[in-house]
Amino acid sequence: MTVAVSRSRVVRRDADDVAALVTDPSRLLPFLADFGRFDPLGEDEYDVFLDIGTIHVGGRVQISRPDARTLFWHSIRGTTHTLELRVDDHEQGSLVTMTLTLTLFGLAVARIAELMARGIMDRHVIAGLEQLRHALEYDEFG
Numbered sequence: 001m002t003v004a005v006s007r008s009r010v011v012r013r014d015a016d017d018v019a020a021l022v023t024d025p026s027r028l029l030p031f032l033a034d035f036g037r038f039d040p041l042g043e044d045e046y047d048v049f050l051d052i053g054t055i056h057v058g059g060r061v062q063i064s065r066p067d068a069r070t071l072f073w074h075s076i077r078g079t080t081h082t083l084e085l086r087v088d089d090h091e092q093g094s095l096v097t098m099t100l101t102l103t104l105f106g107l108a109v110a111r112i113a114e115l116m117a118r119g120i121m122d123r124h125v126i127a128g129l130e131q132l133r134h135a136l137e138y139d140e141f142g
Helices: 015-022 025-031 107-137
Strands: 002-011 037-042 045-052 055-067 070-078 081-090 093-103
Touching: 002 107, 015 025, 015 081, 015 093, 015 107, 025 037, 025 107, 045 070, 055 081, 093 107
Parallel strands: none
Antiparallel strands: 002 093, 037 045, 045 055, 055 070, 070 081, 081 093
C-alpha cells in the first residue's frame, strides 16, 4: 500500500532564492531537524530517520536534483519512501510543494498503518513547510 501526501505553501520571497536553499541538502536538512534526523554519508547520500507517529521511516536515501528548482530523494535501503520539494513561481513570491510517499508491505497491517500514517504524514509535511516558510521569510538561514 502506498500513502502519498502533497502540500504547498506560499513563501514571500523570490523563487530562485528559495530554490537555492531548497535544493541544497547541506543547508536545508539540518534546519528541518524537527521533521527528522538526517546523517550525511557522502555526496547526495544520507541516512534519514522520520518519525511518523509510531511508524519509523528510515534508511539510506539518494538525493537528486531533476532541475534547478527541485530536490528529490528516494530510498535505496530501509523503508521504501520518496520525498520531493519543488519551488514554482507565484504572484506573491514562490510556491513550495512537498510530497512525501511511503510504501508499506503486507495486506492487513499495511492497510491499518496507511489509515493512521496518512493523517500523521500530512501534519508532518505541513509543519515542515511552515517551518521552512517562516525561516525563509524571516531570513533565518543567513
